[in-house]
Amino acid sequence: MHSPLVKLLQDTIKADGPMDIGQYIEIVLGHPKYGYYVTRDPLGQAGDFTTSPEISQMFGEMLGAYFAHQWMNLGSPARFTFLECGPGRGTLMADMMRIGKAFDGFRQAVEIHLVEISPVLRQKQAEALRGYGPVWHEDVSTVPDDVPILMVGNEFLDALPLRQFVMEEEGWCERYVDYNEEAGFHYINASSRDGLERNITCAAEIGDILEVAPLRDVVVQELCRKMKASGGAALLIDYGHIKTAPGDTFQAMKGHLDCDVLEHIGEADLTTHVDFEALKVQAEKMGAKVSDSVTQAAFLNLVGIAQRAEILRAKATPAQAEDIESAYHRLTDHDKMGALFKVIAINYER
Ligand code: SAH
Numbered sequence: 001m002h003s004p005l006v007k008l009l010q011d012t013i014k015a016d017g018p019m020d021i022g023q024y025i026e027i028v029l030g031h032p033k034y035g036y037y038v039t040r041d042p043l044g045q046a047g048d049f050t051t052s053p054e055i056s057q058m059f060g061e062m063l064g065a066y067f068a069h070q071w072m073n074l075g076s077p078a079r080f081t082f083l084e085c086g087p088g089r090g091t092l093m094a095d096m097m098r099i100g101k102a103f104d105g106f107r108q109a110v111e112i113h114l115v116e117i118s119p120v121l122r123q124k125q126a127e128a129l130r131g132y133g134p135v136w137h138e139d140v141s142t143v144p145d146d147v148p149i150l151m152v153g154n155e156f157l158d159a160l161p162l163r164q165f166v167m168e169e170e171g172w173c174e175r176y177v178d179y180n181e182e183a184g185f186h187y188i189n190a191s192s193r194d195g196l197e198r199n200i201t202c203a204a205e206i207g208d209i210l211e212v213a214p215l216r217d218v219v220v221q222e223l224c225r226k227m228k229a230s231g232g233a234a235l236l237i238d239y240g241h242i243k244t245a246p247g248d249t250f251q252a253m254k255g256h257l258d259c260d261v262l263e264h265i266g267e268a269d270l271t272t273h274v275d276f277e278a279l280k281v282q283a284e285k286m287g288a289k290v291s292d293s294v295t296q297a298a299f300l301n302l303v304g305i306a307q308r309a310e311i312l313r314a315k316a317t318p319a320q321a322e323d324i325e326s327a328y329h330r331l332t333d334h335d336k337m338g339a340l341f342k343v344i345a346i347n348y349e350r
Pocket of ligand 1: 029030037043051052053054085086087088089092115116117118121138139153154155156159160
C-alpha cells in the first residue's frame, strides 16, 4: 500500500513526465497536505535531525546579541520587524528575544514575523513565543517593509527546492526523477525544459553535477527588496560551500541517519547544501552590503560564544557545566558543526 504522497508523485509523473529535482523536493517537503514538513515536527532526538538552536541556548543568545547590535546600528528604530524564516520550534527566536529584551527600547520596538509552511511547527512556535504575538506568513512576499527588518534563517534555505545538472559529452543535461512499476523511482538525465543550464558558467568535467537553486535567488531578491525599502540586516546560516563548485549534495535523513533520497518518501528530511557564492552574487546585485561567508565557528567565536559558555559554566552544576562544554564544542568544532555550516550577513543602511 503506497502512501498518498507516493501515489501523488507516481500519478504526477505518469501524467506530466519525469519531474525535475526541484519539483520533487517541493512536493515531498512542502505538499500542503502530505508534505514532510507539513505533517510533523522533525526536530530533536525523537525526530530526524537536530539543529543549532536545539543544541544549546547559547546559539540563540549570540544571535540575539548580534541583532541587538544591528538594531542600534540602524539607529535603534522605534519600530522594526524581527523576521525569522523557517523557525522550527521557535527556540531560536525565543532565545534571541531573551537577550534582545535586555537592550533598552528593543522589546517595545519589535514586531515578530515568521515565515513557516508547517501548521504543526506554527503551533510549537506559538507556544515558544507566547506573549510576543508573532505574525505568520506563507512566504516572504507578505512581510511588511514599512519599518526596518532584522532577518534570520537557520537551515531555511537548504529546505528550498534546487535543480541538478549533469555534464555529459554533449553538454549540461538536467537530472529528473522518473517512475515506472519495474524500476520504481529512479533518475534519468535529459535536456532541460526551460534551458536554465545556459546560465551556468562554472567549469566542469564529464560526470560532474552542478546544483542551481532559482528559488533561493528569488527569496534572497525579495528579502533584499524589502530591506532596501527601510533598512535592515539579515543573517543566513546553513550547511554549504563558500565557492560555487560541482558536487552532488542532495541528501535524505531519517532518524539521524542518511538514507536514499528516493526512498522513505515523505518520512525523511531532504536537504541540499547552500551555494553561498550564489547568495552573495544575488544580494550584491540588489545593492546590499554583503559580508564574506565565514564558518559558523568563526562567526560564533567572533560574537563571543566562548565567553558566554564560561559565564554559564560558572553558575552551573557539574553536570550542566559538562553539557555546556559539549554544546560549545558541537557548535564550533571543525569536525562537528563549526566548519560545514556557513554564515553570511546582508545589510542595508536606513
Ligand atoms: N530554523 C529552525 C528549523 C530548521 S528546519 C532550527 O534551526 O531549528 C526548516 C524549517 O523551515 C522548518 O520550520 C520548516 O517547516 C520550514 N520550511 C521548510 N520549507 C519551507 C518553505 N518553503 N517556506 C517556509 N518555511 C519552510
